[in-house]
Amino acid sequence: MDNNVVHFLRLTSALNTPFKLQEPIPVTIELLASVLCCTPRNVKFILRKLEEKGFIQWQPGRGRGHKSGMAFMRSVEEILEEHLQELTGKGKIKQGIELIGLPEVNGALQERLLSLLNKHxxxxxxxxxxxxxxxxxxxxxxxxxxxxxxxxxxxxxxxxxxxxxxxxxxxxxxxxxxxxxxxxxxxxxxxxxxxxxxxxxxxxxxxxxxxxxxxxxxxxxxxxxxxxxxxxxxxxxxxxxxxxxxxxxxxxxxxxxxxxxxxxxxxxxxxxxxxxxxxxxxxxxxxxxxxxxxxxxxxxxxxxxxxxxxxxxxxxxxxxxxxxxxxxxxxxxxxxxxxxxxxxxxNHSIDYPALGCRYIMMNFQREGRQHHPLFRQVLRMLYHPETLVSELGGHRITPADSFLPWKSRRTLWQRPSFEEAEKLLRSSGYQGEEITLAYASRREEEREEAEWLQQRGARIGLNLRLAPYSNLNIAELLLQADLLLAEEVLEDDWQWGMINYFVNQSNHFYSLLQQSQRDEIEAQLQEFAEVPEAARILLLERAESLIRDNCWVLYGSHLNKRAQLNxxxxxxxxxxxxxxxxxxxxxxxxxxxxxxxxxxxxxxxxxxx
Missing domain, CATH: 3.40.190.10 (Periplasmic binding protein-like II)
Known part of the structure; x- marks a missing residue:
């Protein structure tokens, strides 16, 4: 990245808050050396370069005890936008991304720079x-x-x-x-x-x-x-x-x-x-x-x-x-x-429904209230698919009762009352302990969904703590979260996608189950490959009924994916x-x-x- 831009950002951040253009700010060479982390001799060299670029105007102090004056001639936004266009125009995409990630770049400025980056x-x-x-x-x-x-x-x-x-x-x-x-x-x-x-x-x-x-x-x-x-x-x-x-x-x-x-x-x-x-x-x-x-x-x-x-x-x-x-x-x-x-x-966007859904998994590898069937029923009532879609909307297109949209469409939804959920929560033996729900921080809709569930839980006395994660690995997840909000997108070959979801040892679902639960699922699917297609589909439905009826997973909504294109x-x-x-x-x-x-x-x- 251009050192002149870095030096300009350091100076504006340290000396010009709130930012004012073309107004002299009293400074000393010693102060500037501290801000720029260099010697007084190098400060003069840096200032000369910035003045040649038209970034600042420098007025050295005359005589002992007189402070120098420095005026910023261009705004941070203008400098950064110009530099980003220069970098991306030369194909230096990495340096442009690093520029957007600088600590001084946030909020509306970051959004504007991201928009400029997308043009390139x-x-x-x-x-x-x-x-x-x-x-x-x-x-x-x-x-x-x-x-x-x-x-x-x-x-x-x-x-x-x-x-x-x-x-x-x-x-x-x-x-x-x-x-x-x-x-x-x-x-x-x-x-x-x-x-x-x-x-x-x-x-x-x-x-x-x-x-x-x-x-x-x-x-x-x-x-x-x-x-x-x-x-x-x-x-x-x-x-x-x-x-x-x-x-x-x-x-x-x-x-x-x-x-x-x-x-x-x-x-x-x-x-x-x-x-x-x-x-x-x-x-x-x-x-x-x-x-x-x-x-x-x-x-x-x-x-x-x-x-x-x-x-x-x-x-x-x-x-x-x-x-x-x-x-x-x-x-x-x-x-x-x-x-x-x-x-x-x-430019326009292409929308297409994803095969799969967003849902919540229980962490049965961790001790906690999620092991109690009645407590999981309470979560099912709070994380109600039809209510979720109608209240939050967004890319949630239809309520899910399966990974497969055509199966979900057969469901007739009835909204449970908060009174029913609260009564069931007491029957589960819940004592107000904290329940941790993990969700992907990079997905805005997951954050929105987690907060929605947290608010609904608070109405009946459920203490739900939200834990956003970025690249949290599964070992850390097993130690921290009772529940995990996730998305499952299936392949076009949905039969393969479903059977692989149930038995693939690398996915979160498999990792969060106890061995007895895995054995129960595999027992349902033992003859899967030996039978014709109609019988295979029936076996998949039985396996999905097992995890749905026992609330090992809680289905949320089928999602609409979007691609922006020209x-x-x-x-x-x-x-x-x-x-x-x-x-x-x-x-x-x-x-x-x-x-x-x-x-x-x-x-x-x-x-x-």
């Missing part, structure tokens, strides 16, 4: 080749977790892995069927105890080597070696036979009609056997990983991708801490959010977890406007012919 996000074209380089920059307000298919459990990281890697088959939600992926064909025996996959030829990994059946076998072995939390799904595999470089046979201990689901999920993203994915994320997907650090993740289009090469050449995902909103930003330059730029290229973005296809599929995005810039075109009433159009 979105689509850019760089003339690095004859055709130019199309880049899309996206902001996120949560640091990314480790990228590893074996252990991934968060939606955004799963989405990124799907851009870097490929699976043997892909699930198509529209037709509820499977399509070829890295395998162009597959077959099973009549008993569904053996599967053969036929791999495409000529598929390259990002590091150049061709895909073979050994990569598939080693990917499966890796799940075992790393004690993957999803191993439960693959427990019946008894033998893997390589029948050449492009054919692999997998034998099972018992029938499995759900097997293709297991090979289309992100955990079975095929990895190269000769590369450690943790240190070098390499796959066969449409994008290769160009850079990955705590500030930014950069994806570059893979020219040798076996399917259709992405139209965007590069995607940059920047971490902007505590952004203040959770919408995904796909902003284009020279446009205002939510406004038309006059040329027919207005109307010049085309190829808008929602992928898994509700994220836009960046491998299919492209930008239509339209015809350049001319005087002649304007005379004939011509303008940019979003129509594709």
């Amino acid at each position: 996000m979105g689509y850019h074209s760089e003339a690095e080749s004859t055709a130019g380089l199309d880049i899309l920059r996206i902001t996120r307000n949560r640091r990314m977790e480790k990228l590893d298919p074996a252990s991934v459990y968060t939606a955004f990281e799963s989405y990124l892995i799907e851009q870097i890697c490929s699976t043997l088959v892909t699930y198509d939600a529209q037709s509820n069927s499977f399509l070829p992926g890295l395998a162009h064909m597959w077959e099973t025996n009549p008993e569904h105890t053996s599967y053969i996959f036929y791999l495409r030829k000529g598929v390259r990994f990002h590091h150049g080597r061709f895909l073979t059946s050994r990569d598939v076998k080693e990917t499966l072995q890796r799940l075992t070696d790393l004690h993957s939390p999803v191993l439960w799904h693959y427990r019946d595999i008894v033998r893997i036979e390589l029948q050449g470089d492009h054919r692999i046979r997998i034998d099972l201990a018992r029938p499995n009609l759900f097997f293709l689901h297991l090979f289309s999920c992100v955990h079975m993203s095929i990895l190269p056997y000769d590369v450690d994915f943790i240190h070098e994320p390499v796959g066969t997907g449409p994008y290769r990983l160009l850079d990955y650090n705590e500030d930014v993740l950069v994806l570059a289009a893979f020219d040798d991708y076996y399917a259709i090469r992405p139209l965007l050449d590069r995607v940059e995902i920047w971490y902007v801490p505590e952004l203040g909103y959770n919408d995904r930003m796909y902003q284009l330059p020279d446009t205002e959010l939510g406004a038309d730029n006059g040329g027919g290229c207005a 109307q010049s973005l085309f190829g808008l296809h929602t992928g898994s977890f509700g994220f836009l599929d960046i491998s299919r995005l492209w930008i239509k810039t339209g015809f350049a406007e001319t005087e002649q075109g304007a005379d004939h009433g011509m303008s940019n159009s979003n129509t594709v012919e």
Whole structure:
């Protein structure tokens, strides 16, 4: 960052409160040396630089005992906005984000700078080749977790892995069927105890080597070696036979009609056997990983991708801490959010209901009142889905009685009274002890929801303490919280999403249950993979009834997700977890406007012919 800006901020913060422009402030060189943490000699050098920049006006004191005078000629807001535009204009996004995070930047100023930053996000074209380089920059307000298919459990990281890697088959939600992926064909025996996959030829990994059946076998072995939390799904595999470089046979201990689901999920993203994915994320997907650090993740289009090469050449995902909103930003330059730029290229938002819901989990690993069934019933009455949606609104679109919206729509809601809840609270043996509810501090709606529940609890004497967390790990959570407010977003393959939610050892739900509860759920699902689809759905409903009827979880609301984008973005296809599929995005810039075109009433159009 420019040292002149840093020095200017230090001086204004220490000497000019409240801020006044062009009014001399009496100072001494010794005072300035203390503020700037430097020698008196360096103070004079710094002041000369600031005066050359037009930031200040300096009047040295004449004679012994006379103080010098310093006037600030420009406002902090003006200096910071100008410097941010200079940084982002040069592509120095990291330095721009650091500028916004300075202690002197807060409130309305921070919001204004964030808005300026977003104008430099979105689509850019760089003339690095004859055709130019199309880049899309996206902001996120949560640091990314480790990228590893074996252990991934968060939606955004799963989405990124799907851009870097490929699976043997892909699930198509529209037709509820499977399509070829890295395998162009597959077959099973009549008993569904053996599967053969036929791999495409000529598929390259990002590091150049061709895909073979050994990569598939080693990917499966890796799940075992790393004690993957999803191993439960693959427990019946008894033998893997390589029948050449492009054919692999997998034998099972018992029938499995759900097997293709297991090979289309992100955990079975095929990895190269000769590369450690943790240190070098390499796959066969449409994008290769160009850079990955705590500030930014950069994806570059893979020219040798076996399917259709992405139209965007590069995607940059920047971490902007505590952004203040959770919408995904796909902003284009020279446009205002939510406004038309006059040329027919207005920004707008895409809303789509997420498959899943927001809900509350009980921490059964911690001693407390949440172990009492009547107390959990009280919480169910207070955290009432229909009341929640009607009173708070926002992105909460419908009350939830299941992770699946179509099941929730069957519920007939009746609002319980506070008198009923208070009576039940006394019957539970509650003695006024503090109950801790944890929620994600970065999610504004979770804070709003937690405060709403706290107020409702106070009406019947429930002492609910709110504990916002940022990147709290599960070990700390188990020690601190009795309840956890969370969101679950399911994959398009909702059957896989549901079964994986129940048995995946890495998610919070599994971690917060006692072993006896886990055993009870698994007993319900023991025959899940052996039975046809209709029977599988029935088993999932029974497992969900178990956790709902016992109030192990309290459903809240189904959510509406939103992506902010420009109307010049085309190829808008929602992928898994509700994220836009960046491998299919492209930008239509339209015809350049001319005087002649304007005379004939011509303008940019979003129509594709």
